[in-house]
Amino acid sequence: MTDSTMNIALLQMDIAIGEPERNFAKLAELLEKAAAAERKPDLIVFPEMWNTGYALDRIRDIADRDGERTKAFVSGFCRKHGVNVVAGSVAELSGEAVRNTIFAFDREGNEIGDYSKIHLFRLMDEEKYLTAGERVGRLDIGGVPAGMMICYDIRFPELTRRLALGGAKLLIVPAEWPHPRLHHWRTLLTARAIENQMFVVACNRVGTSGTTSFFGHSMVIDPWGEIVAEGDESERILTATIDLAVVDKVRSTIPVFADRRPELYGSEERPL
Numbered sequence: 001m002t003d004s005t006m007n008i009a010l011l012q013m014d015i016a017i018g019e020p021e022r023n024f025a026k027l028a029e030l031l032e033k034a035a036a037a038e039r040k041p042d043l044i045v046f047p048e049m050w051n052t053g054y055a056l057d058r059i060r061d062i063a064d065r066d067g068e069r070t071k072a073f074v075s076g077f078c079r080k081h082g083v084n085v086v087a088g089s090v091a092e093l094s095g096e097a098v099r100n101t102i103f104a105f106d107r108e109g110n111e112i113g114d115y116s117k118i119h120l121f122r123l124m125d126e127e128k129y130l131t132a133g134e135r136v137g138r139l140d141i142g143g144v145p146a147g148m149m150i151c152y153d154i155r156f157p158e159l160t161r162r163l164a165l166g167g168a169k170l171l172i173v174p175a176e177w178p179h180p181r182l183h184h185w186r187t188l189l190t191a192r193a194i195e196n197q198m199f200v201v202a203c204n205r206v207g208t209s210g211t212t213s214f215f216g217h218s219m220v221i222d223p224w225g226e227i228v229a230e231g232d233e234s235e236r237i238l239t240a241t242i243d244l245a246v247v248d249k250v251r252s253t254i255p256v257f258a259d260r261r262p263e264l265y266g267s268e269e270r271p272l
């Protein structure tokens with residue numbers, strides 16, 4: 001990270017359903033590749049539920065107990081390569097509950113935040129197997145205030161607005177978003193960026209699980225709604241460099257936050 005710029009790498013990977021061993025091995029390979037890039041990443045982001053995929057009928061048996069394996073693995077990588085990581089999300093077993101949880105780490109390998117998906121996606125039966133999180137996902141990445149959300153969460157504009165009002169300049173979104181809703185994915189992510197005048201960094205998986213196929217199209221979108229980078233449908237590492245100073249420029253050009261009328265429709269500004 002130099003001045004206000006940040007190099008980002010998104011691991012747009014395929015996920016072997018119900019096979020954590022294969023997924024950890026795949027991730028290790030992609031991470032080493034991402035770290036070896038000429039333009040060294042400041043931040044790496046993984047997709048949603050990358051350890052297990054949606055093997056929900058046996059999720060309790062294969063979920064990562066308290067995220068211990070994920071934490072040890074990712075934190076060691078961060079320390080070795082001096083990079084921040086938002087470790088997608090994993091199926092996490094915590095007591096009796098299984099949550100869809102993001103763990104985030106700084107360049108020294110310290111855990112700097114976590115977030116469990118608060119809106120469970122009924123179309124994929126998440127609510128039958130998973131327990132929803134109970135708080136919003138706030139993060140500080142080397143001094144940059146950021147928010148974390150997972151997949152379906154982007155359909156709830158109030159959540160992004162809450163994070164933006166709490167100071168977030170960057171929104172990070174791991175996902176497993178399938179066909180045929182590419183139009184929704186691109187439109188919702190772009191809208192979240194434009195209406196909140198923030199960067200959106202979204203990492204989606206590719207590949208097929210049963211009859212569901214995932215289209216990738218991971219995206220980095222700037223606060224003006226311009227697409228800085230977008231993946232295709234193949235497994236790849238998508239990279240982008242963003243300049244966070246653009247957030248303040250856009251916010252002062254069209255002062256949406258100053259022009260709000262929360263007394264008429266709620267969404268008060270308050271610390272997270």
Ligand SMILES: O=C(O)CCC(=O)C(=O)O
Pocket residue numbers: 121124150151152153155176177178181184
């Ligand atoms: O909202 C959608 O269309 C997709 C959401 C989803 O697949 C998820 O949250 O896992």
